[in-house]
Amino acid sequence: MPEVTAFPPGHPTWAELATPDPQASERFYRGLFGWYSYTLTVGDLGDYEIFTLGGVQGPEVAGMQALAYDxxxxxxxxxxxxxxxxxTLAAAREAGGLETLEPTDIADLGRMALCSDPEGADFGLWYPYNLKGAGVVDEPSAMIWVELxxxxxxxxxxxxxxxxxxxxxxxxxxDSVYTHWKVxxxxVAGMVSMDEHxxxxxxxxxxxxFWVADCDASAARAVELGAQIRIPPTDIKPCRFCVVTDPTGARLGLVTPTTDVLAERERP
Structure with missing residues (x-):
C-alpha cells in the first residue's frame, strides 16, 4: 500500500481517540479494522497507544490515550x-476560537496544540518531528475523510x-447544504449543516x-462489537457511508468510496 511521506499545511494529518476504557477500545478497533497497536510512554502524558496496519511494524493509522478526566x-x-x-493559534484566537492546550512536545514525535472553533468543536494542530502523522491514508482501514x-x-x-x-x-x-473545504x-475536509434533524x-x-470495503458489513460488525448506529448505511454521490458510536461513545464514520472518487483522489 502507498505510504504518506509528508502532509502539506492545512491537511488532516492524524486522528486520536480519547477513551475511558483503552482495553475495550483496543478490542473494538482491532475487531473492526484489523488494527494492531503498540504502546509509547510519553513523559508526563503517560501511555500513548499507536494503532497500525499490517502488524506492529506497519504504518501508523491513529492514536489513542485514556481520558484525562473522569x-x-x-x-x-x-x-x-x-x-x-x-x-495558527493566533489566527484561531483572532477568528473567535480558543486555545485549549498550548503547544506541547510529544517526546520526539512532534509538537501539538489543541483548539476549539467558535461553536466549540475541538480540533488539533500538529507539527511533525519523527511522526509525520498517519503513515497511510485513503486506503482500506485507514482514514479517508474528516467532517465538521x-x-x-x-x-x-x-x-x-x-x-x-x-x-x-x-x-x-x-438535502441540506454540504461544504467541501479545499486547499x-x-x-481536504467537509462540513454538514446541523439542521432540525x-x-x-x-x-x-x-x-x-475510515475506509471500509463494505459499509453494510462493517456497520453490522461494529454493532456485533458493541457500537451503535447513528446514521445507517446511506448512498450519496461519492460513497456509501454510515456513522456509529463505538462502545465507549466516540463518534466515527465508515465509508466505502465509489470508483470515481478513488480515481479523483489518486490524481496528483
Missing amino acids: SATASWTCYFRSDDLPA AARDIQRARRFYGAVFGWRAVDRDYY GDRA WPPGYPSHWTPF
Missing part, C-alpha cells in the same frame, strides 16, 4: 498540519478560512471517517 466523554480528535503553531458538523456554517467558513486558508465549495450530496484543487443541543464536532 467527567470527560469519549471522542475522536482530528489533527491538521501546521508549519507554525503559534501563528456545525450549526452556523457561515461562521465556520469564515473561521477555518482564516485559520487554514481553506476555500469553501458547496456540494449537493445531502488548492484538493478537497439533529437533536437539540447536540454540540458541533469533528468526525473522522
